[in-house]
Amino acid sequence: MTLLCLTKLLFFKSTVVLKCPAFGNTQTVSCNADIELQLQNILQTDFMKKLSFFCFLVSLATLSLGQNSNSYVIDGTANGLVDKTVLYLEFSDENKKVTDSAMIQNQKFLFKGQIASRSVNALIRTSNFDNYKFFWLENSNIIFEGEKGKFREARIKGSATQIEQDKLYEKLKKASEKEQIKIEQEFVLENPNSIISGHILNVYSSTWGKQTTQKLYDNFTSDLKNTSYGQSISKFLSLNKDVKIGDKYVDIKQIDNKGKEVSLSDIRGKVILLEFWGSWCGPCRKTNPELVKIYSEFKDSGFEIFGVAAETDKSAWLQAIAKDNLTWTNVTDLKGDKNEASLIYGISGYPTNFLIDKSGVIIAKDLTIKEIRKRLLVLLAK
Numbered sequence: 001m002t003l004l005c006l007t008k009l010l011f012f013k014s015t016v017v018l019k020c021p022a023f024g025n026t027q028t029v030s031c032n033a034d035i036e037l038q039l040q041n042i043l044q045t046d047f048m049k050k051l052s053f054f055c056f057l058v059s060l061a062t063l064s065l066g067q068n069s070n071s072y073v074i075d076g077t078a079n080g081l082v083d084k085t086v087l088y089l090e091f092s093d094e095n096k097k098v099t100d101s102a103m104i105q106n107q108k109f110l111f112k113g114q115i116a117s118r119s120v121n122a123l124i125r126t127s128n129f130d131n132y133k134f135f136w137l138e139n140s141n142i143i144f145e146g147e148k149g150k151f152r153e154a155r156i157k158g159s160a161t162q163i164e165q166d167k168l169y170e171k172l173k174k175a176s177e178k179e180q181i182k183i184e185q186e187f188v189l190e191n192p193n194s195i196i197s198g199h200i201l202n203v204y205s206s207t208w209g210k211q212t213t214q215k216l217y218d219n220f221t222s223d224l225k226n227t228s229y230g231q232s233i234s235k236f237l238s239l240n241k242d243v244k245i246g247d248k249y250v251d252i253k254q255i256d257n258k259g260k261e262v263s264l265s266d267i268r269g270k271v272i273l274l275e276f277w278g279s280w281c282g283p284c285r286k287t288n289p290e291l292v293k294i295y296s297e298f299k300d301s302g303f304e305i306f307g308v309a310a311e312t313d314k315s316a317w318l319q320a321i322a323k324d325n326l327t328w329t330n331v332t333d334l335k336g337d338k339n340e341a342s343l344i345y346g347i348s349g350y351p352t353n354f355l356i357d358k359s360g361v362i363i364a365k366d367l368t369i370k371e372i373r374k375r376l377l378v379l380l381a382k
Helices: 035-042 046-065 160-172 177-190 195-208 210-218 228-239 282-301 314-323 340-345 369-379
Strands: 008-012 015-020 025-030 072-079 086-093 096-103 108-113 120-126 132-137 141-147 155-157 253-256 261-263 271-277 303-309 329-332 352-356 362-365
Touching (some): 132 141, 195 228, 210 228, 271 340, 282 303, 314 329
Antiparallel strands (some): 015 025, 120 132, 253 261
């Protein structure tokens, strides 16, 4: 006959309360008392002695592993990485950026800390990003098992949210791109209180559009709506104008590279290319030299460019403007891909552009350099 003993520990000042269903009762042990003597009072029969002692040991193990449920411990292994390699832990917690570092010794590393949120999307990486892993961090004891060159496949134990994420990933990796969208939208709909749902919808709100985003957001629990993800989605829904070709442009106002507040509406009576870009965006930077040629050719004929950059690093933005010789109006609010102008226009990728005629109507979107030049030759012919 096998007896199952489930134990729980409750703590009241200096007292440990040991509960075991196999006993049929509850025993109280003083933390300051002689444990051996206390055990003699608990283990009253030979039959229960071994079972009770096992329960007590399991309880002590629970104590050592979970003594503070309001903090996290990441016990990590990094096979193949040499000693003194520095690893970085990065995440945002309630809109505050957090960065920590740990040095590898004997292929081991340790991070300790505390988060205010129930779970945050965190990153562990080397300084050059050759090895990195995104995962869900919680206030719990987490085991991280990684290998040089394969950090993205690192095994993580102890995070309930990560387990949920891994199950979703297994479904996604077997599906086509079209099926992946369906799987993720179904997950968000069926898990209205999951932080993963909040993260997914926050990432894809612009891509999926206002109507789909609104439907999925309305299904969220109050708790999820109050997270940073929920608040970000709510802001997108309030700002996004679902702009389409044929609509009049929506005005935007931000700070330019000279520190002056400027508006799109400041440009009057001209054909405007509204260009969304970023200093970090490879395709954007590659296109800029050709865009400079277009601007030089048509700027005196009634053509203007209004650039909106998705930036968080002002210095990098200013350096890119100078290096690429962008002499037209350039603005940013330093909110990255959550730039308010990007939310208004529903930008989901960079570069993205809108061509606006002299009357302020959007007549085209996502034109190539050749297409821009062809349109301008017609629009500015007179």
